[in-house]
Amino acid sequence: MGILEVKGVNKRFGGLQALGDVNLSVAENTVHAIIGPNGAGKSTLLNVLVGKLIPDSGSVMFDGQSVLGRKPHEINQMGISRVFQTPEIFADLSVMENVMIPCFARRDGAFRMHAIGSVRNEGDIIGQAEAILADVNMLAKRDMLASALSRGDKRRLEMAMCLVQEPKLLLLDEPTAGMARADTNNTIDLLKEIKEKRNITMCIIEHDMHVVFSLAERITVLAQGTPLVEETPENIKGHPKVREAYLGEAQV
Amino acid sequence: MLGLNSRDFKLLMIVIFMTLAAPILLNPFPVDSALGESFNAGYPALMQRFVIFGLLAVGFNILFGLTGYLSFGHAAFLGVGSYAAVWMFKLLSYNIVPAMLASVIVAALFAVVIGYVCLRRSGIYFSILTLAFAQMSYALAYSVLSPITNGETGLQVYSDDPQVLMRAGDPIVPHLFGLEMNSSVTWNVGGWQFVFQNGYYLSAICMIIGFYISIRIFRSPFGLMLRAIKSNQTRMSYTGMNTKPYMLAAFVISGMYAGVAGGLMSAMDPLTGAERMFWTASGEIVVMAILGGVGTLIGPVLGAGIIKYLENIISKINSDILHNWFAFMPDWMDNLLVNILYPFVGKGWHLTLGVLFMVVVIFLPGGLVQGGQKLGALFSRKSKSSNSDATTAGTANTNTPAE
Ligand SMILES: Nc1ncnc2c1ncn2[C@@H]1O[C@H](COP(=O)(O)OP(=O)(O)OP(=O)(O)O)[C@@H](O)[C@H]1O
Ligand SMILES: [Mg+2]
Numbered sequence: 001m002g003i004l005e006v007k008g009v010n011k012r013f014g015g016l017q018a019l020g021d022v023n024l025s026v027a028e029n030t031v032h033a034i035i036g037p038n039g040a041g042k043s044t045l046l047n048v049l050v051g052k053l054i055p056d057s058g059s060v061m062f063d064g065q066s067v068l069g070r071k072p073h074e075i076n077q078m079g080i081s082r083v084f085q086t087p088e089i090f091a092d093l094s095v096m097e098n099v100m101i102p103c104f105a106r107r108d109g110a111f112r113m114h115a116i117g118s119v120r121n122e123g124d125i126i127g128q129a130e131a132i133l134a135d136v137n138m139l140a141k142r143d144m145l146a147s148a149l150s151r152g153d154k155r156r157l158e159m160a161m162c163l164v165q166e167p168k169l170l171l172l173d174e175p176t177a178g179m180a181r182a183d184t185n186n187t188i189d190l191l192k193e194i195k196e197k198r199n200i201t202m203c204i205i206e207h208d209m210h211v212v213f214s215l216a217e218r219i220t221v222l223a224q225g226t227p228l229v230e231e232t233p234e235n236i237k238g239h240p241k242v243r244e245a246y247l248g249e250a251q252v
Numbered sequence: 253m254l255g256l257n258s259r260d261f262k263l264l265m266i267v268i269f270m271t272l273a274a275p276i277l278l279n280p281f282p283v284d285s286a287l288g289e290s291f292n293a294g295y296p297a298l299m300q301r302f303v304i305f306g307l308l309a310v311g312f313n314i315l316f317g318l319t320g321y322l323s324f325g326h327a328a329f330l331g332v333g334s335y336a337a338v339w340m341f342k343l344l345s346y347n348i349v350p351a352m353l354a355s356v357i358v359a360a361l362f363a364v365v366i367g368y369v370c371l372r373r374s375g376i377y378f379s380i381l382t383l384a385f386a387q388m389s390y391a392l393a394y395s396v397l398s399p400i401t402n403g404e405t406g407l408q409v410y411s412d413d414p415q416v417l418m419r420a421g422d423p424i425v426p427h428l429f430g431l432e433m434n435s436s437v438t439w440n441v442g443g444w445q446f447v448f449q450n451g452y453y454l455s456a457i458c459m460i461i462g463f464y465i466s467i468r469i470f471r472s473p474f475g476l477m478l479r480a481i482k483s484n485q486t487r488m489s490y491t492g493m494n495t496k497p498y499m500l501a502a503f504v505i506s507g508m509y510a511g512v513a514g515g516l517m518s519a520m521d522p523l524t525g526a527e528r529m530f531w532t533a534s535g536e537i538v539v540m541a542i543l544g545g546v547g548t549l550i551g552p553v554l555g556a557g558i559i560k561y562l563e564n565i566i567s568k569i570n571s572d573i574l575h576n577w578f579a580f581m582p583d584w585m586d587n588l589l590v591n592i593l594y595p596f597v598g599k600g601w602h603l604t605l606g607v608l609f610m611v612v613v614i615f616l617p618g619g620l621v622q623g624g625q626k627l628g629a630l631f632s633r634k635s636k637s638s639n640s641d642a643t644t645a646g647t648a649n650t651n652t653p654a655e
Binding site: 050071072073076077081082084088089090091092093097100101102104105106108109110111112113114115116117118119120122161165 | 255468472474477480483486487488493494495498501505
């Protein structure tokens with residue numbers, strides 16, 4: 001039994017079958033990659049996992065509990081954090097404030113009325129936020145406005161915001177897209193380090209096969225909304241079905 | 253100091269000084285001088301309006317400034333606050349303590365209900381819903397609810413009202429344990445006259461407390477959450493925060509400020525009518541906040557002050573007064589100037605306000621506070637161009653909302 005069990009999930013958008021009978025089992029404490037051509041339904045699958053979309057049928061169990069029908073903030077509080085394909089950050093707030101908010105969410109839950117004490121006096125929260133910024137090499141930019149960051153920095157900031165929550169399951173939707181090679185390698189190292197330090201399960205969507213093969217322990221190939229194969233990285237290279245799905249789209 | 257950082261503390265001290273010294277600061281000209289007649293604003297009725305509307309705008313800013321949700325029906329809370337206070341005068345006594353408490357509580361309950369419904373939508377739909385609610389309250393106050401609101405006559409205290417807590421010898425005007433709201437001390441110095449009124453000082457103290465609380469809210473984790481909601485509600489949900497109760501709390505707090513303001517209005521003059529809830533009153537609050545600077549601490553107070561000043565001072569100026577000013581000029585020049593200025597004064601004060609509002613929105617989207625910061629930056633650059641540690645508005649740290 002994996003920490004995440006997706007069974008028979010279907011999702012249609014009008015005439016388009018975005019997800020067709022998706023079954024996926026992600027084992028605890030592993031890095032599971034989902035690859036597939038553009039429009040395969042990868043992001044749609046994540047949308048179902050985090051409560052953004054409700055599937056037409058099927059079940060999604062996380063940690064023994066169903067996530068279907070729960071609100072996004074409830075699912076996050078269960079321990080699922082997501083890095084989006086286009087960064088979702090608090091553009092009008094400083095980098096530091098961006099990472100402090102998930103710290104508050106982790107400590108205080110979905111709602112707490114603390115309207116009188118000053119944020120400046122929240123030593124613990126400030127400490128956690130600074131530590132994660134140091135981990136992603138962004139401490140020097142702590143007072144910058146998030147909207148002023150480069151694309152790669154925005155992604156790293158969003159990753160820091162998710163990591164600082166210490167989720168049980170981290171969903172990453174193309175975390176290195178738009179990053180320079182050096183930043184991509186840093187991200188790989190960061191994720192590896194996180195993986196070793198904490199008990200964390202990751203589900204990563206990536207087009208960059210270098211990233212996939214550096215991190216993944218299991219790989220699922222999705223094409224036209226349906227999983228084709230699930231294999232270890234060694235066995236996925238040269239798999240005939242995978243070649244068929246990609247047909248030269250990436251050098252597998 | 254008082255849980256504030258030094259910048260905020262300084263700002264609070266300035267506000268306290270300005271409000272407490274307002275009776276003197278706003279009467280810079282001798283009473284009998286032409287300028288004094290036109291421009292002295294230090295009379296109690298007007299000063300009360302400055303601080304009461306200031307309080308209203310400060311509360312409105314907690315909702316609009318922090319969360320970005322534009323309530324276009326805020327005057328409804330002002331209205332129910334006023335009614336609640338007058339009812340306490342009618343039922344209990346003229347003591348303003350129960351009246352003010354009732355204002356806050358009733359406005360809060362009202363805000364919970366309206367907020368719960370309106371916050372199901374965001375953006376323009378939220379604004380329209382709040383507007384609809386306020387207009388509904390206005391219409392009901394004039395019709396079906398007449399037994400409670402006394403319809404068009406307005407709600408007031410009659411001699412046969414129960415006033416169960418009233419004892420013989422109690423003042424028959426609103427009072428704070430005997431301290432009558434409308435009594436004042438007048439201080440004559442030379443040609444100058446300064447009036448210190450109890451009612452004004454009570455309102456001023458309420459405004460100062462309200463302002464202090466708003467600073468604390470702005471700097472608190474709660475304030476940070478509200479700014480985060482304004483910035484990206486999606487990220488907020490996927491970060492495990494339930495935005496609904498945060499929004500509702502902001503809405504209710506903001507409504508309570510309006511309730512206090514309404515209660516104060518009744519305490520200053522125990523008579524209230526439905527027109528306080530009319531949509532133009534709600535619009536005025538929005539204009540105050542935007543004019544002064546939305547999301548800044550002092551902006552709304554500034555905006556409220558300027559609008560009430562224009563409304564009461566500029567609207568008093570008529571063509572005779574204008575002719576008086578320019579009497580020293582040749583006739584043709586006098587007439588020309590009067591003709592140019594006339595549309596902007598008297599009943600035309602709305603035109604002045606409109607022009608000012610447009611100029612601010614176009615050139616200073618951050619309101620007059622932004623204008624002040626720009627000026628400040630300009631001056632400090634000029635005077636200390638060699639001094640590298642000059643803290644100008646341009647380099648103000650980004651992680652706290654500006655003053
Ligand atoms: N909300 C929606 N409404 C309608 N169609 C949608 C919606 N979301 C996704 N789709 C469609 O569903 C299909 C799968 O989209 P999805 O975003 O899941 O692909 P993806 O695998 O993430 O692709 P990419 O690699 O380009 O990110 C696409 O054809 C897309 O156009
Ligand atoms: Mg995608």
